[in-house]
Amino acid sequence: MEGVAQGMLTDGSGILTVNTGSSSIKVTLYRVEGASEVPELSAVAERIGVRGGRLRLTNAGGESRGGTLPETFGWAPTELPDHSAALGVVLEQMRRMGDDRPPAAVGHRIVHGGSLYREPVEIVPEVVAELRGLSPIDPTHMPQAIAAIEAIRSAYSTIPQVACFDTAFHAAMPRVARLFALPRALSEEGILRYGFHGLSYEYVTSELRKMDQKVAEGRIIIAHLGTGASMVAVRGGEGVDTTMGFTPTGGLMMGPRSGDLDPGVLLHLLRAKELDAGALDALVNGESGLLGVSETTSDMRELLGREDADPRAAEAIAVFCYVAKKYLGSLAAALGGLDTLVFTGGIGERAAPVRERICHGLAFLGIALDAERNAGHEPVVSSDVSPVTVRVLPTDENAMIARHTARLIRWKGAKRVPF
Numbered sequence: 360m361e362g363v364a365q366g367m368l369t370d371g372s373g374i375l376t377v378n379t380g381s382s383s384i385k386v387t388l389y390r391v392e393g394a395s396e397v398p399e400l401s402a403v404a405e406r407i408g409v410r411g412g413r414l415r416l417t418n419a420g421g422e423s424r425g426g427t428l429p430e431t432f433g434w435a436p437t438e439l440p441d442h443s444a445a446l447g448v449v450l451e452q453m454r455r456m457g458d459d460r461p462p463a464a465v466g467h468r469i470v471h472g473g474s475l476y477r478e479p480v481e482i483v484p485e486v487v488a489e490l491r492g493l494s495p496i497d498p499t500h501m502p503q504a505i506a507a508i509e510a511i512r513s514a515y516s517t518i519p520q521v522a523c524f525d526t527a528f529h530a531a532m533p534r535v536a537r538l539f540a541l542p543r544a545l546s547e548e549g550i551l552r553y554g555f556h557g558l559s560y561e562y563v564t565s566e567l568r569k570m571d572q573k574v575a576e577g578r579i580i581i582a583h584l585g586t587g588a589s590m591v592a593v594r595g596g597e598g599v600d601t602t603m604g605f606t607p608t609g610g611l612m613m614g615p616r617s618g619d620l621d622p623g624v625l626l627h628l629l630r631a632k633e634l635d636a637g638a639l640d641a642l643v644n645g646e647s648g649l650l651g652v653s654e655t656t657s658d659m660r661e662l663l664g665r666e667d668a669d670p671r672a673a674e675a676i677a678v679f680c681y682v683a684k685k686y687l688g689s690l691a692a693a694l695g696g697l698d699t700l701v702f703t704g705g706i707g708e709r710a711a712p713v714r715e716r717i718c719h720g721l722a723f724l725g726i727a728l729d730a731e732r733n734a735g736h737e738p739v740v741s742s743d744v745s746p747v748t749v750r751v752l753p754t755d756e757n758a759m760i761a762r763h764t765a766r767l768i769r770w771k772g773a774k775r776v777p778f
Contacts, residue, residue, distance in 0.1 A: 368769055373399075373462035376760040377511065379442055379503040380586075381644075382407050386449050387757040388457060396761040400457045404445045412439045414448065416456050424456065442503040443510040450514055465511050465520045466764030468558055468756055470500040470607060472524035474549050479527070479763040482508055482520040490522070497606050499644050521764040528557030529591070529598045536600040536693070554601035556583045558756040560591050563703055565759075566752060568596070574748070577698035580690050582683065583754065584713065585704035586614035586657065590683070592690040600693045602686050608643055612682045614657030617647035649675045659706045659713065680716040687717065691724055697747050700726060702740075703754040711736060718749065 368374075368391050378385040383405045389396040399419050406412040417423040439445045467482070471493050480486060487508060494501040511520055537551045560581050568575040579593040588611040591601040602610030612618040620643070628634045634642070650657035653675035655665075666673040691697045702714050711733050718726050725746030733740040741749035 368463055368765060373460060374761050374764050375462040375465045375511075376468075376757040376764070377446070377465060377507050378468040378757055378760065379500065379507050381499045381503065382409070384442060384445050384449060384507065385757060386446070386453065387761070388453060388462065389758075389761045391463075391765065396758070396765055398758070400453055401757075402449045402453055404439065404449050407439050407442055407445045412445075414452065416452055418456065441506060443506040446507050446510045447514070461515055462518060464764050464768045465515065465518060466760040467504060467508060467511075467520060467522055468525065468760055469504050469522045470525045470555060471497045471553065472522075472526040473553070474551070476522070476524045477527050477530040479521050479523045479767050481767060482522050486522060498640065500607065519768060521760075521767050523558060523760045523763045525555045525557040526553045528561050529554030529601055531597045532600060539604070550605060552601075552604040554589070554591065554598065555603045555607045556587070556589045556591070557598075558759045559583050559703060559754040560593070560598070562755050562759040563701055563752055564593060564596055567699070567701070574699055578691075578694040578696055579699045579701065580687060580694070580697060581701045581703060582687070582707050582717070583704040584611075584683070584702065584707035584710075587616070588613045588618075588683075588704065588706070590686050590690055592694045594694055600690060602690075611686060612652075612679050613648045614659075615645045615648050615650045617643040617651070618682065649679060652678055659710055663710065663712060676713070676716075680713060683717045684721070687721070688724065697724055697726075700741075700747055700749045702749070702751050708751055708753050709736065714740065714749075714751070 370391055370393065372391040374389045374391065374396055376387045376389065383403065384407065385401070385403050387401040388399050390399050397419075400416065402414065402416045404412065404414045415423055439448060466479075469490065473493050473496070475489055487505065490501060490505055494505070508520060511518070532552070532554065537553075538546055539550060539552065541550060560583065563581050564575060564579070567579070576595055580590055581593060582588075582590045587607060589601060589603045589607075590611065592599040604610065608616050608618070610618050625639060628639060628642070648657060649659065649662060653662055653669075653671045655669070655672065656662060659676070659679075662672040662676050666676055687700070700718075702708065706713055715728060715730070715733055718728050726749060727742045727745035727747075728740055728749060729742040736751055738752070739748060739750055741747065
């Protein structure tokens with residue numbers, strides 16, 4: 360299929376964004392309207408590679424079609440064995456539900472850019488080769504993203520693709536915040552703290568800037584709490600420190616991920632349990648976190664619903680909130696104080712009890728929630744007398760990808776344009 364000439368975006372042009380997770384894909388089609396990108400159609404494929412896969416499509420009017428495979432769409436789960444196959448199914452259904460015009464460009468969320476990438480880039484063969492080199496660092500996300508790039512290339516061979524990196528937002532962190540206490544030679548090889556969820560943080564800071572430029576330039580902590588979870592300290596619009604490090608496994612307790620561990624725990628498991636690298640990877644990335652402590656689920660909604668009857672669920676929630684509270688305090692110290700706290704991500708936006716428990720007891724930092732506002736998920740959930748403004752602000756990584764893709768295609772070769 361042929362797209363518009365590379366570098367040409369006009370009103371009505373389409374931009375497709377692809378956001379790959381470890382077992383999911385989120386795809387959104389945007390239409391260019393002047394200097395804006397307006398969402399027209401979105402699709403989410405979940406449980407890729409396992410039985411019970413789900414696919415849902417939603418248009419701009421809120422009309423949706425979706426459900427469990429194969430009942431709703433007529434495919435057996437085995438027909439979504441990997442991200443490449445799943446993306447093919449998503450694109451076909453988006454064509455059927457929308458129109459058949461190809462997009463002018465496709466933007467991808469790339470979790471890890473290493474030390475190579477500080478801004479979005481057009482995807483050329485050399486970039487793909489460098490991304491493959493980063494795959495061993497993050498085998499949970501990078502191979503899936505590369506598979507999506509190749510699937511798009513097969514579907515739209517002449518259309519430019521753009522890589523947008525989660526690590527780019529953190530590239531300006533001070534060196535003292537990037538270094539591990541390891542031999543200098545390892546740091547020089549690139550074993551550093553990179554940080555992730557950068558597209559989410561960039562979107563939130565851009566929304567704060569629209570609300571109040573002075574607030575956006577202040578001391579801010581953003582808590583992106585979802586299946587993956589992290590926090591970032593922002594001052595003057597730039598990242599100062601963050602909870603994730605070399606990979607997205609570190610930092611806060613997450614859905615199925617452990618977060619930070621004493622390195623001695625891993626050494627003990629290697630020696631006493633005779634685990635290899637693959638088994639350790641599966642343990643810390645897929646069997647730990649909320650899932651591991653509760654022994655039932657990584658879904659915070661389910662845990663909150665059963666905590667009164669299941670002490671394991673209650674304990675998993677308690678550990679999650681306690682760890683988040685500790686990191687919040689440490690990031691406030693890195694900032695030298697706090698002006699604004701923002702909750703975002705699925706848990707951050709929708710789990711009022713989690714927000715309350717994280718903020719409880721932090722009056723010494725100037726944080727005081729209003730119980731009614733918090734229960735109602737209002738945009739501002741802090742009390743009127745709270746020195747720190749606490750906000751609930753939905754994130755939109757795909758919108759950020761669309762903005763970056765449009766700007767790079769319009770001004771190819773130029774540095775990222777601030778917004």
